[in-house]
Amino acid sequence: MQSPVVLENSQACAVVLPQHGAGLASFDLRWRGNRLPVFRPLVGELRNERDLALFLLAPFSNRISNGGFEWNGRRYPLQTNVADEPFPLHGDAWQQAWTLTEQSSTHARLQLRSRQTPPLAYDAQIDWRLDGPSLHATLAMTHCGKDPMPYGGGFHPWFLRDPDVQLESAAQGWWSGNALHLPTRWNALADDDPRSFRTLRALPPEFVNTLYTGWNGQAKIVWPRRGVALEVRADAPLNRFIFYSPGADANFFCFEPVSHDVDAHNTASPTQAGLVVLNEGDCLRLSSRFSAMAE
Numbered sequence: 001m002q003s004p005v006v007l008e009n010s011q012a013c014a015v016v017l018p019q020h021g022a023g024l025a026s027f028d029l030r031w032r033g034n035r036l037p038v039f040r041p042l043v044g045e046l047r048n049e050r051d052l053a054l055f056l057l058a059p060f061s062n063r064i065s066n067g068g069f070e071w072n073g074r075r076y077p078l079q080t081n082v083a084d085e086p087f088p089l090h091g092d093a094w095q096q097a098w099t100l101t102e103q104s105s106t107h108a109r110l111q112l113r114s115r116q117t118p119p120l121a122y123d124a125q126i127d128w129r130l131d132g133p134s135l136h137a138t139l140a141m142t143h144c145g146k147d148p149m150p151y152g153g154g155f156h157p158w159f160l161r162d163p164d165v166q167l168e169s170a171a172q173g174w175w176s177g178n179a180l181h182l183p184t185r186w187n188a189l190a191d192d193d194p195r196s197f198r199t200l201r202a203l204p205p206e207f208v209n210t211l212y213t214g215w216n217g218q219a220k221i222v223w224p225r226r227g228v229a230l231e232v233r234a235d236a237p238l239n240r241f242i243f244y245s246p247g248a249d250a251n252f253f254c255f256e257p258v259s260h261d262v263d264a265h266n267t268a269s270p271t272q273a274g275l276v277v278l279n280e281g282d283c284l285r286l287s288s289r290f291s292a293m294a295e
Contacts, residue, residue, distance in 0.1 A: 005100060005108045011133040012038075012292060020046060021094035022110040022126045023055035024157075027135055029228060029292040036228050038292045040158040040252050049094050058093035058141055058153040059120045060265070060275075061258040062211075062242065065182055069265035071150065076119050086180065091153060092117045093124055106130040121145040134291040143278035150265060150275035151284045154238060154258030159221060159230075161203065161245070161253045166222045168200040169232075169241060169255070172214025175262065181209050183262050189214075197243075205248040211262050215241050219255060222295060229295045232257065234288040240274065257288050 002018040004025060013035060015025040026041040039053035049055050065087050068077040078088045081095060092114055102109035112124040121144045129136040141151055159165070174195050175183040191198050195210070200222065217239060219232040234257040242262075245253035260274025267273045276284050 002097070002100060005103060007106055007108060007128060007130045009106055009130050009132065012130050012135065014128065014130060014135055016108050016110070016128055017046075017052070018100050018110055019097045020049050020052060021055050021096060022098035022112070022128075023049060023052040023094060024128075026053050027157075027290065027292075029133055029294065031294045036226060036292075036294070037160060038228065038230055038290065040160050052158070054155060054157040055090070055094040056126060056139055056153070057156050057256070057258060058091045058124055058139060059114070059117070059122055059151045060091045061152055061154045061256070061260060062262045063087040063089055063181060064265050065180070065263050066266055069270075071119075071265075071270075072147070078117065088117075090156065092120075093153075094156075098124075098126070115144075119145055119147065119149055120151070122151070133293060134289055136287070136289050138285060138287045140283055140285045141278075142283045143280055146280055148277050148279045150270050151278050152237075152258070152260035152264065152275050153284070153286055154256055155286070155288050156254065156256045157290070158252050158254055160223070161248075161251055162223050162225055163248075164202070164224045165253075166200045166202055166224070167197050167219070167243075167255065168221075169197045169212070169219035170216050171197070171212035171241070173212070175211045175213070177209065177262070181262070183211065186213070203245055203248075203253060207245070207247050209242075209244045211240060211242050211258070213240050213261070215239050215257075217257075221255065224295070227295050229293050231291040231293070232288065233291070235286075237274065237276065237284075238286055238288060259284075259286060
């Protein structure tokens with residue numbers, strides 16, 4: 001069993017769990033002698049990886065329907081990986097133990113050799129780095145199969161839903177979904193649309209599980225009562241985000257920078273839906289930065 005990895009400086013602290021997908025147990029801002037949670041912290045015993053403060057999405061994000069996907073004329077079946085979900089969810093990296101290969105007080109590099117979701121055979125590396133109050137994440141996936149395959153992913157942080165929390169994140173459109181959380185129709189997003197976060201606004205009170213497209217890679221989350229704010233910056237191809245909120249009574253919500261549409265593998269054009277085709281030895285890199293501040 002690998003021990004938690006603590007990254008810290010005078011302004012922030014993060015705890016990485018190699019045994020649990022190289023995800024985070026916490027990311028806190030240090031301010032005037034206090035530790036202020038930026039991500040929803042892991043509290044108590046870990047029941048499953050969805051209790052984490054953040055987990056990694058690789059080699060795909062969200063759901064793949066129809067029991068798998070077709071690619072270059074061949075059918076590839078996929079097994080479900082979450083007990084209460086009918087489809088494979090969030091890839092497989094988040095549910096595997098990673099190996100710590102480099103560590104300093106502010107940096108950790110972890111690696112994974114994943115062969116459990118064929119045909120997506122890959123080697124992965126995650127670099128977590130603290131720079132002042134900013135947490136940098138760079139995830140790299142290298143395809144190890146002989147046949148070219150589509151890849152994608154992202155980052156899945158969980159946030160505390162205080163009554164006064166606000167979100168700002170501009171996008172061009174969003175996807176309506178069905179009861180199985182699969183996309184059904186794309187909708188252009190006007191500034192006055194109640195689904196728009198183009199300007200800082202409170203979270204909607206109803207259940208929402210939506211993918212937004214045409215994201216500019218910038219977002220801000222503010223918790224006025226706690227005096228904390230977070231700026232999110234993501235590099236291409238992380239040009240989409242998923243906003244998930246069970247409703248006003250929930251104590252959390254999710255804002256997930258991702259590289260492709262939900263169920264992109266089963267669309268008419270997976271690459272137009274954001275997936276990247278990797279030949280053997282090719283690498284897909286996903287990078288995001290989470291910068292906390294006191295307000």
